Amino acid sequence: MPKIALFVTCVNDVAFPSTGIAAVRVLERLGVEVDFPEAQTCCGQMQYNTGYPAEAKPLAEKFAGDFRGYDAVVVPSGSCGAFVRDVHPRLLGADDPPPVYELTEYLVDVLGAQDVGAYFPHRVAYHPTCHSSRLLKLGDRPTRLLRRVAGLELVELPGAQECCGFGGTFSVKNPDVSAAMGADKVAHAVESGAEYLIAADNSCLMHIGGTARRSEAPIKTLHLAEVLASTADSPYGASA
CATH class of the missing domain: 3.40.50 (Rossmann fold)
Structure with a gap:
């Protein structure tokens, strides 16, 4: 093995x-x-x-x-x-x-897996983070997995390919620009009608989620792994 x-x-x-x-x-x-x-x-x-x-x-x-x-x-x-x-x-x-x-x-x-036995009865949008898209070229792998999660509704994220503004130390060196980009990403997430914005990087989700909480935007953030791990008896398995 x-x-x-x-x-x-x-x-x-x-x-x-x-x-x-x-x-x-x-x-x-x-x-x-x-x-x-x-x-x-x-x-x-x-x-x-x-x-x-x-x-x-x-x-x-x-x-x-x-x-x-x-x-x-x-x-x-x-x-x-x-x-x-x-x-x-x-x-x-x-x-x-x-x-x-x-x-x-x-x-x-x-592993050749797409259905990983997950259950997540919520409406979600997927944010393709910069490194996962441009360097790793993950393509549709994450969304293929999300589409096979029972109970999940995947909706389109406007401006999905736009950076969220975190960029590691970019957010420290350029806080005003970073904050504006984060606000745009939150606005797009809210526009999508999703309950959760999902991504493969918690650093980006930390930036987006913090922006959403400070503005009291009706969107939550969650890492893709936690969606794929969710089952009917897990906290996220309960309907909203």
């Missing part, structure tokens, strides 16, 4: 641990045994994207050591998954790193 590891990422570990738990539940439901290397830390994306590649390299080296020996690494984050897959080889010149998959890539491409 393949040795599969979960890279939970910093944001999920610190602020959204339920996402990592949900990812494991979905994988285990499909018969995958998942390991969690407890020594894992940051992948170095924040340092690298802020202009400090020398500070990012030791974190990339640590990642390679922490996940050495696994057949695949699954990441519930398009942003971190794209960074590890795209930048780590350039930082390290690694000859044979383990393949890194964003969660929906692993479910659809490796």
Whole structure:
């Protein structure tokens, strides 16, 4: 049996641990045994994207050591998954790193799954985050999975391809522009008529969700993994 590891990422570990738990539940439901290397830390994306590649390299080296020996690494984050897959080889010149998959890539491409046995009786819109769309090129994998969730109604998100404005440190360096972009994304989410805005990156959802709460917009945010993990007896399985 393949040795599969979960890279939970910093944001999920610190602020959204339920996402990592949900990812494991979905994988285990499909018969995958998942390991969690407890020594894992940051992948170095924040340092690298802020202009400090020398500070990012030791974190990339640590990642390679922490996940050495696994057949695949699954990441519930398009942003971190794209960074590890795209930048780590350039930082390290690694000859044979383990393949890194964003969660929906692993479910659809490796396991051949689309119906993962989920139940989520709510109207949702999907926001394709920048890294998941432009670097990982997830395409319709997430929406194919969402369309097979029992009880779920998937509605179109106006301006779906537009950035939410988070952009990691972009939101810190350019707060006014970031806030305006976030407000636009919330307005589009409300316009869609969805109850939940779903995405594959909690960093973007944190930005959108915070904007929505401050403006008292009638939209909630939730990571895709938690939708796929939901069942009739879970908190999200109850009808709105």
